Amino acid sequence: MRPTIxxxxxxxxxSTATVSYVLSGRSGKDGSRSGSGVAPATVLRVxxxxxxxxxxxxxxxxxxxTGRTNLLMLSLTMISDPWALDVSRAVGTAAAQRGITPxxxxxxxxxxxxxxxxxxxxxxxGAEEPGDAELLAQAARLQRLVVFSDTMEPEGxxxxxxxxxxxxxxAVDHLTGRHHRVGCLISSTHSTSTLDIxxxxxxxxxxxxxxDYRDDxxxxxxxxxxxxxxxxxxxxxxxxxxxxxxxxxxxxxIAAIHAAQRLQLRIPGDVEVLGIGNTTEGERMxxxxxxxxxxxxxxxxxxxxxxxxxxxxxxxxxxxxxxxxIVRDSAPSV
Amino acid sequence: MRPTIxxxxxxxxxSTATVSYVLSGRSGKDGSRSGSGVAPATVLRVxxxxxxxxxxxxxxxxxxxTGRTNLLMLSLTMISDPWALDVSRAVGTAAAQRGITPxxxxxxxxxxxxxxxxxxxxxxxGAEEPGDAELLAQAARLQRLVVFSDTMEPEGxxxxxxxxxxxxxxAVDHLTGRHHRVGCLISSTHSTSTLDIxxxxxxxxxxxxxxDYRDDxxxxxxxxxxxxxxxxxxxxxxxxxxxxxxxxxxxxxIAAIHAAQRLQLRIPGDVEVLGIGNTTEGERMxxxxxxxxxxxxxxxxxxxxxxxxxxxxxxxxxxxxxxxxIVRDSAPSV
DNA sequence: CTGTTAGCGCATTCAG
DNA sequence: CTGAATGCGCTAACAG
Numbered sequence: 007m008r009p010t011i012x013x014x015x016x017x018x019x020x021s022t023a024t025v026s027y028v029l030s031g032r033s034g035k036d037g038s039r040s041g042s043g044v045a046p047a048t049v050l051r052v053x054x055x056x057x058x059x060x061x062x063x064x065x066x067x068x069x070x071x072t073g074r075t076n077l078l079m080l081s082l083t084m085i086s087d088p089w090a091l092d093v094s095r096a097v098g099t100a101a102a103q104r105g106i107t108p109x110x111x112x113x114x115x116x117x118x119x120x121x122x123x124x125x126x127x128x129x130x131x132g133a134e135e136p137g138d139a140e141l142l143a144q145a146a147r148l149q150r151l152v153v154f155s156d157t158m159e160p161e162g163x164x165x166x167x168x169x170x171x172x173x174x175x176x177a178v179d180h181l182t183g184r185h186h187r188v189g190c191l192i193s194s195t196h197s198t199s200t201l202d203i204x205x206x207x208x209x210x211x212x213x214x215x216x217x218d219y220r221d222d223x224x225x226x227x228x229x230x231x232x233x234x235x236x237x238x239x240x241x242x243x244x245x246x247x248x249x250x251x252x253x254x255x256x257x258x259x260i261a262a263i264h265a266a267q268r269l270q271l272r273i274p275g276d277v278e279v280l281g282i283g284n285t286t287e288g289e290r291m292x293x294x295x296x297x298x299x300x301x302x303x304x305x306x307x308x309x310x311x312x313x314x315x316x317x318x319x320x321x322x323x324x325x326x327x328x329x330x331x332i333v334r335d336s337a338p339s340v
Numbered sequence: 341m342r343p344t345i346x347x348x349x350x351x352x353x354x355s356t357a358t359v360s361y362v363l364s365g366r367s368g369k370d371g372s373r374s375g376s377g378v379a380p381a382t383v384l385r386v387x388x389x390x391x392x393x394x395x396x397x398x399x400x401x402x403x404x405x406t407g408r409t410n411l412l413m414l415s416l417t418m419i420s421d422p423w424a425l426d427v428s429r430a431v432g433t434a435a436a437q438r439g440i441t442p443x444x445x446x447x448x449x450x451x452x453x454x455x456x457x458x459x460x461x462x463x464x465x466g467a468e469e470p471g472d473a474e475l476l477a478q479a480a481r482l483q484r485l486v487v488f489s490d491t492m493e494p495e496g497x498x499x500x501x502x503x504x505x506x507x508x509x510x511a512v513d514h515l516t517g518r519h520h521r522v523g524c525l526i527s528s529t530h531s532t533s534t535l536d537i538x539x540x541x542x543x544x545x546x547x548x549x550x551x552d553y554r555d556d557x558x559x560x561x562x563x564x565x566x567x568x569x570x571x572x573x574x575x576x577x578x579x580x581x582x583x584x585x586x587x588x589x590x591x592x593x594i595a596a597i598h599a600a601q602r603l604q605l606r607i608p609g610d611v612e613v614l615g616i617g618n619t620t621e622g623e624r625m626x627x628x629x630x631x632x633x634x635x636x637x638x639x640x641x642x643x644x645x646x647x648x649x650x651x652x653x654x655x656x657x658x659x660x661x662x663x664x665x666i667v668r669d670s671a672p673s674v
Numbered sequence: 675c676t677g678t679t680a681g682c683g684c685a686t687t688c689a690g
Numbered sequence: 691c692t693g694a695a696t697g698c699g700c701t702a703a704c705a706g
Contacts (some may be wrong), residue, residue: 008482011685022694026686038578044691062482065458067401067684070697075400076456086425086442091565094419102448107456110444112428114436118503124412126400148396207480232624239626268603268626290566292573292602318488345699355678377675404683490700550697678705686696 009059018055018148020048028052029063037073074257078108078315081124083132083195085112086231087257088287090131095286096304097129100312113229126315127152134158134197144150150318152311156200161323168300170203175275177280177298178211180337181250185278186217187242189248191258194228198292204254204282211252223248228260234258238265242277244293249277256281256288256297261294263336278337300327302323343393352389354382362386363397383509398649403458411457412442412649417466418528419446419564421591423620424465429620430638431463434646447563454479454566459524460649463641468492468531484652490534494656499640504537507632507663511614512545514630514671515584519612523575523582525592528562538588538616556591557582561592568595574604583611584671590615590622591629597629597670612671627669634661 144164255261259281284299429613592613619635
């Protein structure tokens with residue numbers, strides 16, 4: 007049988023209340039709050055008893071009393087995406103110091119995350135469908151929610167969103183400036199509104215540069231890791247292959263670079279590649295990835311999530327990150 | 341205020357017990373177990389009340405009563421490793437149908453997973469240090485544990501392990517058969533005992549082939565994704581670069597292929613590459629990866645974990661998977 | 675056959 | 691330092 011606070015109390019010869027005080031640290035000389043203060047000898051006896059029995063507080067029981075689980079849930083639709091990895095890493099680092107454990111719900115519809123509501127705060131990456139807002143608003147009445155979305159407004163839940171500004175347009179101009187054959191990789195899972203920001207910049211940019219829009223220069227990829235690679239291969243194996251590729255995520259851009267290298271094409275000599283998201287993998291790969299995105303985003307997001315986890319009752323807000331074009335080696339300036 | 345079973349009962353005009361019966365499905369005509377059976381009209385009223393209030397059962401309260409959380413925890417030391425992604429995907433698929441939610445504890449020491457024991461079963465990938473067994477055995481008294489380990493024996497916790505046999509030796513022979521310059525990529529985080537199986541095969545294989553062991557043909561990589569890429573670059577940028585690379589994980593082998601392609605080397609023409617783990621990413625990439633590993637491992641592991649989650653009280657056992665050499669395009673047969 | 679009462683499980687925390 | 695109440699849902703035993 008698993009040891010409970012009661013067995014510890016019995017062994018130490020004290021009440022369960024005392025055990026609770028000792029084990030949750032409200033025992034020391036400073037005795038934060040009124041009234042507490044357990045004799046050092048008792049503290050020792052309790053600690054020994056707990057150790058001897060191998061006692062661990064039952065998290066469920068604790069949660070039922072305190073209303074806090076010290077869990078932070080990340081619902082990430084594609085865990086192999088470097089963007090998701092960055093989120094995970096940043097949150098993991100920030101949470102470690104605060105006694106909060108981040109858990110990842112991977113590759114699942116976020117709707118299931120809403121049912122299983124046992125985290126102090128839940129982060130949802132990418133909900134854009136029209137009907138989603140209502141679902142989220144309803145779920146937000148029962149749990150703290152932070153939603154990454156290009157288009158939504160807070161409704162009980164917090165919203166984290168990019169401020170694209172003209173960054174995507176600049177990015178496309180960056181490519182059309184020296185290239186007439188500019189291909190595009192778009193995600194099949196992004197909603198139309200997200201695509202409006204990312205893909206719309208592509209079509210508008212072509213028009214601005216006086217280039218024709220060509221269906222066959224646009225390839226679609228989906229969640230699957232190899233799907234983006236294959237999409238890029240299709241683009242690059244054409245006789246009149248694009249000499250520049252605009253990808254709507256860093257993930258796809260990185261896959262495109264690998265695909266190009268597999269075909270023995272040089273980056274940026276033979277093909278230039280540009281992504282969106284400013285992930286660390288893109289920053290640190292060789293060649294480094296030219297991208298559109300915010301700076302300091304992941305740490306900022308992590309801090310925001312931890313704040314929400316610790317103050318679950320504050321008002322819902324918006325966390326905005328301005329995007330800009332970040333020029334690196336895969337599509338350099340000159 | 342969050343709706344509880346009590347508020348639902350009040351709205352529906354019944355007792356909390358009835359609500360519980362209805363919502364946990366013990367209401368229908370079959371009424372598994374004695375006594376139960378709620379009138380259809382009542383069922384409807386309760387369901388409507390629950391819906392109207394947006395009621396969700398409190399998972400903590402439920403867990404405290406039933407002793408089950410319906411959570412399955414995966415402690416994965418490197419989430420970007422395709423091996424970990426395969427584990428996650430397989431478990432996610434298998435768990436979805438059974439009302440169990442898999443959660444990932446990423447990039448953390450598994451010791452923290454043991455403290456936060458709120459899952460029906462916890463999977464730990466890679467614990468090999470001598471002192472670990474004792475820690476795990478102790479933790480296993482409080483929670484169901486499944487440990488992936490080359491070397492450990494069950495001690496209250498289950499063990500999942502490969503049976504390497506001569507597969508790694510065959511793999512090295514496969515390379516030394518046509519190559520005199522065979523490099524090696526080894527993980528800095530694997531324990532010495534794991535390395536004995538994987539790395540020992542390399543040194544023994546060189547000896548068998550009459551080749552000298554060279555320090556400078558062995559490069560080390562660590563957890564970091566780019567680290568393996570850089571290690572491979574170092575190997576491949578030598579004047580007398582290896583013409584074959586034996587990597588101790590698929591992860592490193594894939595990075596090596598990317599590194600080679602970046603240097604415009606052909607796989608397998610200029611460099612042959614071989615990994616360990618038999619991941620789906622290796623299988624499906626271009627060129628497909630020659631590797632050492634089990635077949636059907638991930639689904640087998642997933643089934644094993646779900647079984648443990650559902651029968652937490654069974655005896656601890658061993659799940660073994662025989663490894664074999666799987667020849668594909670990155671290091672073909674002829 | 676239908677529904678209720680009452681107690682349980684664990685840790686927390688206020689009032690003494 | 692302790693007694694006792696508290697939070698939420700489950701379920702055995704019982705009553706209509």
